[in-house]
Amino acid sequence: MSIPQVILDTNVIVSGLRSRQGSAFLLLTLVGTGIFDIHLSVPLVLEYREVLSRELPNLYVTEKDIEELIEFHCSVATRHKIFFLWRPYLRDPKDDMVLELAVKAGCDSVVTYNIRDFVGIERFGIRTVTPAEFLQSIGVLP
16 A cells, blocks of 8 residues: 655644644644655745744744744655646635645645635546545544
8 A cells, every 4th residue: 555645735734733632633743654745845835834923823832833843844745846837727826836736746635624725636636635534544533
């Protein structure tokens, strides 16, 4: 069985840092364990940093914790440079950035809470799943 290749949408990171309960937090604790591989691009890392900094008052972590989380993700992720653009394809240009990365990386899934925002990516052989659905698919949740 091959290791799942995924993109973690920013809303999953935010959710996992808002509460230590729930599937998003559990998913974040499994990053870097080898159960699945994450993929990143510079634009996605910049979005993580920008959104997490803006959401800092709503998170249970410090600014230093955010930087360490991003550095850790960068150290365990497969990093990609994107040389092609299909924009606009999705409703939100920031979601197009995630789609481009997922296609370039040959990912199986985009893990997100905003399933509606990624309608149509199945044409690229990529599925959208919530954190709970993803954790079930890899046998972490029943």
